[in-house]
Amino acid sequence: MxxxxxxxxxxxxxxxxxxxxxxxxxxRRLWALKDLVNKGEPTEDLDIPLAPWRKGTITFALALAGFMVGIDQSIIEPALPTIIAQFSSLHDIGAYTSAYLIPQCVLQPVCNRLYSICSFSSVYLSSVLLFILGSIVCAVSESSPSFICGRALSGLGAVGLSVGGFRMLALMPAEKEQNVSMGAFSLILGSSVVIGPIIGGAITQSHLGWHWLFWINLPIIGLVLLLVIGVTYTGGPDLRGEKYGLKFWEKLKLLDWLGTSLLALALVPLILALDFGQTYGWKNPRSVVMFAVFGVSLVLLLLHQRIAKEAIFERAILFNRSVWTTTGIFFCALSSVSVIILFLPFLFQVIKDLDPRTSGFLSFPLAGTLAISTFAFSIISTKIPYFNPLAICGTVIFLVSNVLFIAMKSNFSVAEVVGYEIVAGFGMGMAWLAEIIYPRAVLDKHQLATALGYSRMLQQIGAAVAVQISAVAFTTTLTHNLVGLSLTPDEVSSLKEGSGINSHLSPGAKVAVAKAYSKAIRIGLAPSLAWAGLALLFALALPWPRLNNSTNNSEHKNGRGSDNDNGSGVGDxxxxxxxxxxxxxxxxxxxxxxxxxxxxxxxxxxxxxxxxxxxxxxxxxxxxxxx
Incomplete structure (x- = not known):
């Protein structure tokens, strides 16, 4: 100029x-214009006025994509008995979930950086295509390895969809609108994980078969693709990251490939070590080497995080008390919930001999109660000065639900399990908004999106590791229990492979197998109880910020005043x-x-x-x- x-x-x-x-x-426009005038660089802070139909369309597309990301994590749970029976792969039960979660764990920081150096549409649309490709691979899979590869590809796409949703919604012009949108998006990601089994059970039980759990992704995520293209390439804004103007090599440096590689080298060997341990034995050289690689990589990652200028985690955000306490709560709580969801199909289908469709619907109380209680307590939170009592009470109730699950006898009733699901959903819903409320009190909008990305990443790490640990405990205990039963060698071998569940067994043998499964499930749920206890400890460590429920007061975060103009006027x-x-x-x-x-x-x-x-x-x- x-x-x-x-x-x-x-x-x-x-x-x-x-x-x-x-x-x-x-x-918001003032800050953006300052950057444009003084630097001449693109910025994603520019509050471009959107037509109502554009804003509604992009919000709907983001919500739909976020829903599919959550659904795809758990939709296979009711089909697990069928899938492992077809592939004879009981030992891969944990890998089917972990393969979807690990890419999201490893690539969350990289994806967050990609959105800051590239245009929103290019990164988001690439993520949609990866998600579609992974769904196709899973749908056509005829073996366990190819199915795991498809799950990993879907995970690569899912990380871009979830991070993109948080970053886009963080740019809402009005703070109140932004808070509601980001809170709703977080709830969609969380609750859809619990809704997945309902849909999965219905499809698995139908004439379509489990392959259609992934074929149905194509029209839905394809609609997201068309909506984003329609908004972006028909005169809509081309949002670009705040560091879009950097040179190519400078952008590559920001991605911190070394830190990402070390994170992958820490997570993948840990999952493989747990898998090798139950397959080849814990003292087998394969297991020992994987544990060693995990330990060395973890130490190197911590050292790199400390000395690197552009590390994958921003220490100022991650080490903020409001961030690490809420992240800790949901790291542990989502780990616990993932374990519960893993074993619900076995409780209903194996022990109670129900079909997958009924099993899926019987998982709904957890999701329904979570959504209802979250909505109810979001209203209550506007009337109280502090959120801490709700967060603490919620984690206590959730801990109680875990105790109830573990205390179940082998002759439990279906109503008993449903009741425990309601208790768990109610407790989680009571504490759910803590993930938004506490970081929002100390961070600005872009930092809030980054903090929620970290939280989401660590939740996925917790879920992936927790599921694998519980799966190891379950299969090890089940194998030990089956050996002591009066079963033929063929029946024992069939049950170990997962291909003889509730089939070709005499009535007496079914009762014995059900008891063996019940004991193994209780052992598998034990880590879930430990995760719930840790969530309570993090809740007790939360700071006590006073909730600002007045519409006339401005919130100040890190020295920056909040917008009070709702996008229509000018604030002070x-x-x-x-x-x-x-x-x-x-x-x-x-x-x-x-x-x-x-x-x-x-x-x-x-x-x-x-x-x-x-x-x-x-x-x-x-x-x-x-x-």
């Missing part, structure tokens, strides 16, 4: 003042600028403080419609920028 064009810039940016008839400038903001004299303007936000060689600036403050705008001039009176 030519400096001769500077005079009156503030007035022109504001649209000529109060009576110009142009759209007023919001605070005061900016501080360092000037040659000792006197500075009112310090309400030091984001624009000028330092170093630009200290010698003369400041001209213009005020329009309660918005303070600062034009900067050098010592010779030449205009140098605007803040």
């Amino acid at each position: 030519n400096s001769d064009d500077a005079p009156g810039l503030g007035r022109r940016l504001l649209g000529g003042g109060k009576h110009s008839g142009q759209r007023p400038l919001t605070i 903001v005061a900016l501080s600028v360092i000037v040659p004299s000792t006197e500075t303007s009112s310090v309400k936000n030091d984001y624009s403080a000028v330092s170093g060689p630009e200290r010698n600036l003369l400041v001209s403050r213009l005020s329009f419609d309660s918005l303070h705008m600062v034009d900067l001039y050098d010592e010779n009176g030449r205009w140098t920028g605007v803040v």
